[in-house]
Amino acid sequence: MSEPGSPRFAADWLALREEADADARDTGLVAALRAHLAPAAPRGSGAHLTVRDLGSGTGSMARWLAPRLAGPQHWVLHDRDADLLAHAAGTPPAAAADGAPVSVETHLADLADLRASDLIGADLVTASALLDLLTEEELGALVEAWAGAGCAALLTLSVAGRVALTPGHPLDAEIAAAFDDHQRREVHGRRLLGPDAPAAATRAFRQWGARVHASASPWRLGPDRRALTARWLEGWVAAAVEQRPELSTRAHPYVEWRQDECASGRLRAEVHHIDLLVLPGDGARA
Numbered sequence: 001m002s003e004p005g006s007p008r009f010a011a012d013w014l015a016l017r018e019e020a021d022a023d024a025r026d027t028g029l030v031a032a033l034r035a036h037l038a039p040a041a042p043r044g045s046g047a048h049l050t051v052r053d054l055g056s057g058t059g060s061m062a063r064w065l066a067p068r069l070a071g072p073q074h075w076v077l078h079d080r081d082a083d084l085l086a087h088a089a090g091t092p093p094a095a096a097a098d099g100a101p102v103s104v105e106t107h108l109a110d111l112a113d114l115r116a117s118d119l120i121g122a123d124l125v126t127a128s129a130l131l132d133l134l135t136e137e138e139l140g141a142l143v144e145a146w147a148g149a150g151c152a153a154l155l156t157l158s159v160a161g162r163v164a165l166t167p168g169h170p171l172d173a174e175i176a177a178a179f180d181d182h183q184r185r186e187v188h189g190r191r192l193l194g195p196d197a198p199a200a201a202t203r204a205f206r207q208w209g210a211r212v213h214a215s216a217s218p219w220r221l222g223p224d225r226r227a228l229t230a231r232w233l234e235g236w237v238a239a240a241v242e243q244r245p246e247l248s249t250r251a252h253p254y255v256e257w258r259q260d261e262c263a264s265g266r267l268r269a270e271v272h273h274i275d276l277l278v279l280p281g282d283g284a285r286a
Contacts, residue, residue, distance in 0.1 A: 048072035059088030066093035116148030161195025178240035223265035
């Protein structure tokens with residue numbers, strides 16, 4: 001869950017975007033997930049739903065999803081940042097949809113080291129704003145690990161490569177294209193998936209026999225979220241200029257004008273994402 005243009009995770013950025021993330025995620029996919037989980041819901045003393053949240057950050061996915069699922073739950077939050085995990089452990093979900101308890105534990109590890117054995121026993125794998133930060137090789141390893149677990153997966157808020165700004169500006173398209181190229185940049189010799197991630201993930205999961213359901217989950221930013229809009233805009237343009245330095249001269253007055261529009265409440269932005277619900281199919285390979 002990185003800030004635009006930043007390879008690191010910042011707690012203040014994650015806190016700023018948490019409400020917008022919550023509003024954007026598709027609840028229709030959650031309804032389908034509940035229907036899938038219901039027949040296999042754990043029963044008996046000590047039984048619980050086990051959820052592995054990958055790239056969990058401050059735990060916002062657990063705080064959003066746990067109250068929408070019924071029954072006792074145990075969340076294992078995976079992240080490489082100990083400070084973010086400490087924040088997540090200190091702000092867990094209050095309870096499940098039916099009031100059942102929700103417990104949380106943290107697991108400090110880099111997702112590059114994820115193995116199939118890490119997900120064995122999981123009933124559900126989740127991630128938010130993660131897929132577009134992966135390389136094709138990392139995505140393949142994640143999908144293979146998921147296949148070994150044979151469970152459902154809910155993967156939300158992958159960038160979709162489309163931004164709509166009102167009012168419009170002649171530079172919008174160039175900035176957007178440069179930002180998308182930045183999202184696909186090479187890191188340590190490997191290219192990030194960026195906005196190609198939802199389609200690549202869909203193909204990869206289906207190769208293992210999964211049923212994949214996709215839904216749009218756009219951020220809708222406006223006067224009620226000026227702080228987030230301003231921060232997103234700054235990072236969006238900075239990433240575009242980092243990718244194409246020749247934009248710098250025109251980008252400076254552009255971002256100043258956009259920030260003035262934001263401060264006045266006139267700027268509105270739709271930042272498009274894709275949510276994926278992955279369900280094991282009857283013919284899934286193990």
